Amino acid sequence: MIPYFEVPPLSLGPLELHAFGALAALGIYVGARLAAKAARTIGPGDDLPIVEAAPWMVVGGVIGGHLVHVLGYHPEILATEGWTSLLKVWDGLSSMGGVLGGLITIVLFFRWKRWRLIPSLNALALGIAPGWGIARLGCFAAHDHKGTLTDFPLAVAFPGGARHDLGLYEAVLLFAIAGVLWLLARKPRPEGFLMGVLAIAYAVPRFFMDFLRATDLPFSDGRIAGLTPAQYTAFLLVGIGTWLLVRSRNLPAMTVERRAEQESAAAA
Template sequence: YGFMWVVGIWLAVWWGLRRAPRYGVAPDDALDIAFWSVLTGIVGGRVAFVLTNWSQYAPDPLSAFRVWEGGMSYFGGFGLAIATAIYLIRARRIPIWQLGDLAAPSLALGYGIARIGCFAAGCCYGAPTDLPWGVLFPGHDHAVHPTQLYATGMNLLIFAGLTWLEPRKRFQGQLFALFLVLHGLYRFINEFFRAGATSALMLGAFTYGHLVAAVVMAVGGVLYWVLARRHTRTHATNV
């Protein structure tokens, strides 16, 4: 679990550093922002997971520190990492949407690889299934959807799509806004197949994961619309 998260983070940072110069971002700045964002993201992800699954840790609170056993709230970590990145970006006076576009493909790549660690640890598993690719994890009496691998596949597709779009983008912030939309969509779809680390929110069909994913999609969609509109107005004024 821990190894694959390290591999995912390393690949994400490596990919971003390779492309930093074409965005006018100093590699040192990109590395510092990545380091602190990753660090706070890990803390935020673990804290959010423990709080939302406190009954699991209440008998032995110290087990909350055993991160190698699995258990991370991605959205909790993502939120704190983004907040950290915004603070550092403003402090160093780097164009925020420029850095957002630089980070977008890396986020999808790192997340996709890291989810292989969840598969190895047996956390974030899916609902029972009789499909031929169902996986029987230790402690289960029925095969389940390998939702961790679904996450890997969908996010690697997002990474490939954003990488293809990178040289064709029309305005700053387009890649980051699109990442939010696609990533939220992936999670919303995948949440229907998940069972591990999910809680029912409404009628047993929707979970808190669905709610957060819908918010992420909405934020990404509004951001895309606002930035595209701003670009169109600026272009029209210049013409």
């Protein structure tokens, strides 16, 4: 069993740097760098779309994460603080809400730029999985996803009883998925294939892990017809992932060189 711990904030003059914020920022940075590198090496060959889209994905993810946190998990905040609570994007985030916000933002951004999104999806998957895993370590450090009471060996010995710590479980899951994705990427894959694998490999375990969320603590996460908002989002991710995998069956494996040849032929 893992001993309970608290990570003290680092004082930087008038500011305090908390472990959650530091690891979340590190995850975003690492994820963006890995995705950009993958774009140059496995496709589409140009990292400009990902480099330009990354900051907007973060903004959209934060907004989406906060809206789902308030409207989906804790509508009581809206009842007590009013609509201004929706503007306090720093005060509570839902990871699945962040996924939705980031997804909507990148689709709109690529449409605005008139870029095709599909060719960049494999590279994005290779950055998102490890970056998200690092950010989830921040959740583990903050213990902000407490689960049910348990005697599971990987439980955290919280004051009042050992509990599942879902931030840790998700970090382990995402690092495992990241390893699988990078192994798969050693061979050329059809465009969108790796993102399809990521969507399904994350969504299915996440659906079942959400049944481990605590319901006996103050400010416990809300449910809608017995399921969390994340579980409903998991259905969407499985649908997207399935569509990408089925679509990829009819596409050739793509390399940077092959894509360059296609673009040259189209321009001729």
